[in-house]
Amino acid sequence: MSLPPLAERLRPSSLDELTGQQHLTGQGSILRKAIEQGKVPSMILWGPPGVGKTTIANIIANTLQVPFYTLSAISSGVKEVREVIDLAKKQSNVILFIDEIHRFNKGQQDALLGAVEKGIITLIGATTENPSFEVNSALLSRSQVYILKALDKNDLIALLHHAIEKDVVLQTKKIDLKETEALINISGGDARKLLNLFELVTDTLGNNVVVTDEAVMEIAQQRIALYDKKGEQHYDVISAFIKSIRGSDPNAAVYWLARMIEGGEDVKFIARRLLILASEDIGNANPNALLFANATFDAVNKIGYPESRIILSQCVTYLASSPKSNAAYMAINTAMAAVQQFGDLSVPLHIRNAPTKLMKNEGYGKDYQYSHNYESNFSAQEYLPNEISGTTFYDPGKNAREEELRKFLKTLWKEKYGY
Template sequence: MAAPLAERLRPRSLDELVGQEHLTGQGSILRKAIQQGKIPSMILWGPPGVGKTTIANIIAHTLHVPFYTLSAISAGVKEVREVIEKAKLEPESILFIDEIHRFNKGQQDALLGAVEKGTITLIGATTENPSFEVNAALLSRCLVYVLKPLDETALKKLLTLAIEKDTELSKRKIDLRETGALLNISGGDARKLLNLLEIVTGAVPDNEVLITDAMVMDIAQKRIALYDKSGEQHYDIISAFIKSIRGSDPNAAVYWLARMIEGGEDVKFIARRLVILASEDIGNANANALLLANATFEAVNKIGYPESRIILSQCATYLASSPKSNAAYLAIDGALAAVKQFGDLPVPLHIRNAPTKLMKNLDYGKGYQYSHDYQHNFSAQEYLPDEIKGTAFYNPGKNAREEELRKWLKGLWREKYGY
């Protein structure tokens, strides 16, 4: 079976590379370093499909040095240490780590000493801002090169190269009549562009292929199940995930979670949304939901893929199976609306802070009733400004836990808030 088109066309030299001229063009800093045969440890930061892996492969091919590749999705500290031990016996070894932002602190720390001593030259590839995702000590020992999305000119050049130079496509008569759909769907991602071109041409059995925008859109909608971390699918799928949990369907929730995991979504993005949902859609109906969601965020940040899929699944199914309440969400939005409507209302004198004699002379804190001095640790005094007193922003939800809260509040505030 032939390799995918994107792999068949992968450049083997800087002169064959399309795009990233600011880094690899004539006279550029990275080209000079490669030509001199001495490259620094580096982080290649840019969106998917813009040449990060390709540049790493070109460096290895040009310098003819030992070259090791690890994926942060599947490799751990053990694999990193194994490469470092081999590198000690092979001077000038290069270690390429794809998606280095997925390495947790322990995994990044395992690299630090080897990079610091020059045992290995590290090339890390990341789609995320390395300032946030790579620890400061490791980052300080690397140069960061920023790769840009491929522009229309570069993408069209790739299409022409594929049709004219590829061993498979060049055998056919391909009329690239329109390119708009190919370029729009690819979003500056060379790999996605070439994969789509291969799917479109492969869908036509005839030797002659006429490519139009309508044809591309029709085939793409039928044949491609893409998950684009920066595109419409990203928002549609996270929306489906959240709504499935809100709708108490753990089966749908774990399916949409799997779609995000398979698409390479950032675990911290998923975990952050679970933390928000735990308060927005569950709240006091099950206070443990926020505790578990927060613990999930901390755990996946330490663990990373692939093990974090289990942690995310546990949290998602638990939240989906929990009773629901948006009372806390409605409470703060109601209070914010009151702030916008009434402005900065004065704090009632009796609950103001009075740290100085002057403030006490102005009656700050006068008449305040210390709750613990009263029966049931409660005093029915006023805490809201006069203009909005009696406003019930928090209305406990219709679930077992919040019904207990409602009963308790009703015993305290029946006359004031109507619980």
């Protein structure tokens, strides 16, 4: 009888054994308290692959000693959901764990809603996608969302040493963990991927194992698939895809797009990333980019594969060939940093809303200058709180369109904002 993979053999059975996620599962944390009190709400566990979503669900079920059912959104539909709900009606305190819940469509999610509302099941959904986009609002409002973080380098190294010390197979080998950088870089913060790669390396090297970066890279290149449909290289490839578009290389961008399409990547995932990039990396250098990306998102959702590959290719090559600017992205980051630094600064009285007589008497709206009453529809009055007056948050990029914006703003504000 063959043993399960290393990652499965080492799966933690208690919160104390879990690596990382101390903000959720450490002593005194909100989720740990809920588990210890036996009052676990329906929840969505949101985080990258291999950080403990499935493990936490199993730990909750084991700790509470309640019936536990598992479904995968990839292979299950409404029929399977209803079968579990029918079983749950005959039991009590049933937990239903749904992996990759973001892949459930609206109808499948609606099938869960009544059972969650009535307390027939406690739902635990796991997702790598933002639940605000992928989980319907009614189901989301009845669930707590817990965000899991990628494991850091120290977490991953500790996990490797734990495997060497505790695993029944690795204990039979002499293992010198000489270098870890390649293991950590390839795993990308994914504990499952790290352990499976480590097992592959130790199996390949025999009983006297010296783990070096060179050995790991050689074995990984020989044995790891180019793009795993289950998501093993999901984040590596999307990173290369985004950086190629940002770097204005349409050839590389369309290649990485092809890799994702061939790997069965969710068309909505790709289209959503293009929408984000259109503002983050192009912005006002070419405002049409956001319109194009939004139209692409709508179109591929209507059409799906295989025809949507053509629409995606058109959008990707257009975005990659567009002038680039991250000025809008930097503007909101800088402004949010100011909010965090200065707190809730008072709104200047003259631009406050004054719907009541009392507010008007207090000076709300007094001396406000309606821009359209002035030449060029502009009045150089103050719009920022006094404490940060003159702070430049938006610095137009060095491209043709934003240079025009810079010239326009400079004629209005003279030297106030340094344009």
